Amino acid sequence: MNERLRAAGVPNLTQLLRDLLGDSTEFPTYKAVQAVQRDHPHVTPKQVQDAITRLVARGELRTVRRGIYQPTDTMRGRRPR
Structure with a gap:
């Protein structure tokens, strides 16, 4: 899976999600x-x-709830609100 992600131009999908969703x-x-x-x-x-x-x-x-998520305060790289 990692090879397919890198081929798609994403070296680390987890970090990408942190960056995109950390402030939501x-x-x-x-x-x-x-x-x-x-x-x-x-x-x-x-x-x-x-x-x-x-x-x-x-x-x-x-x-x-099912399919709905929320970042926690422990999310790496999360900026304080």
């Missing part, structure tokens, strides 16, 4: 997919969902 309050999965695919159209929705799942497991995102 809540966001649905489809908004995260749209944000990534705007600049990297070859990244699949499954790849974005897998990266979101990793961030949830690390405690950097929390699930508000």
Whole structure:
């Protein structure tokens, strides 16, 4: 999967999500997919969902309800509000 992401021009999808979503309050999965695919159209929705799942497991995102996520204060690189 990493080779396919690098071929799509994304060296680190998890960090890309941190950069794109770190300042948001809540966001649905489809908004995260749209944000990534705007600049990297070859990244699949499954790849974005897998990266979101990793961030949830690390405690950097929390699930508000199914398909809706919120960055936590422990998200790496998150700027204070």
